[in-house]
Amino acid sequence: MITSLTKAALGGTALLAVLAGCTSKDGGSDAVAITATDTSCDVATTDLSSGSTTFEVTNKGGDVTEVYVYAEGDRIMGEVENIGPGTSRTFTVDLGGGTYEVACKPGQTGDGIRTAITVSGTATTMASPDRTVSFEAFDHGYTGLDGLTAKAGETIQFAMTNTATGEQHEFEVLEPDGTALGEIGPTDPGKTGTVVVTFDQPGTYTFVCGISDHEAMGMKGEFTVTSA
Ligand SMILES: [Cu+2]
Structure with missing residues (x-):
């Protein structure tokens, strides 16, 4: 618990830090x-x-x-x-x-x-994909992702074609702890969106469509990333 006195002191320090450009x-x-x-x-x-x-x-x-x-x-x-x-x-x-x-x-x-x-500062180089995984989104689910696995250290380009007729769909990949790793944003019917992700650690990853209640309607799944 931080007392208000400490808060005031921290506030002062923070102000100095901002002024110093930290x-x-x-x-x-x-x-x-x-x-x-x-x-x-x-x-x-x-x-x-x-x-x-x-x-x-x-x-x-x-x-x-x-x-x-x-x-x-x-x-x-x-x-x-x-x-x-x-x-x-x-x-x-x-x-x-x-x-x-x-x-x-x-x-x-x-x-x-x-x-x-x-x-x-120094640029971080973006990994080029080891392979591409193509799949389809529809109302409301994904096809082409069954049996997907990856190895830790692998970089995959996901390419999602939205075969629905009326609705946009997304594809968000989450790390084992639930942190967002990468996302194909809202993609119109008939369009293809891509994202490149690198799997740094083994574990169970999940994917969802973040639009409206599509996750609840079945636009979700999981896959395993194994040790390198
Ligand atoms: Cu969707």
Whole structure:
């Protein structure tokens, strides 16, 4: 428990840290502020240094929101979900040098409201896929993913064709602990979306469609990543 006296002291330290241009490693109050509304996504600092950065999202809109940090190709670097109106949540991402986009998603759907950020420092090279797994999404499920397995260390490109006639579908891959690993965002009927993910650790991974109640209607599943 933090006393108000300690809080005041921490606040002072955090202020100095911000003035000195420091980046938090541990989610302190010197995090980079993201102010989300139903129509805007304001990132306090869009020039960052490589390494660990903590973002503190404050939702000033009327809708529940979520915030993603995307690398090129909408590869998910980090995200935080379920930020209610009037509340704040933090999340931490590890970014190499390069350009990224912060996306606020009021209503937790769609491509989001994007703000570009630039990270200086050493770039992390993106792994090229070892193979591509193609599958189909329909109302409401996936075909072509039965029997899927992968090895730890393997990089797979997923290519999802939405064969439904009326609805968009997504494909979100979650790590064994439930952390988002990668996502094919809302994909229109007749279109194909892709995402490249690297499986760093063995375990049971899950996938879901994040749109509406599609997960409950059967758009979910799991697969095993074995030790290398
Ligand atoms: Cu769906």
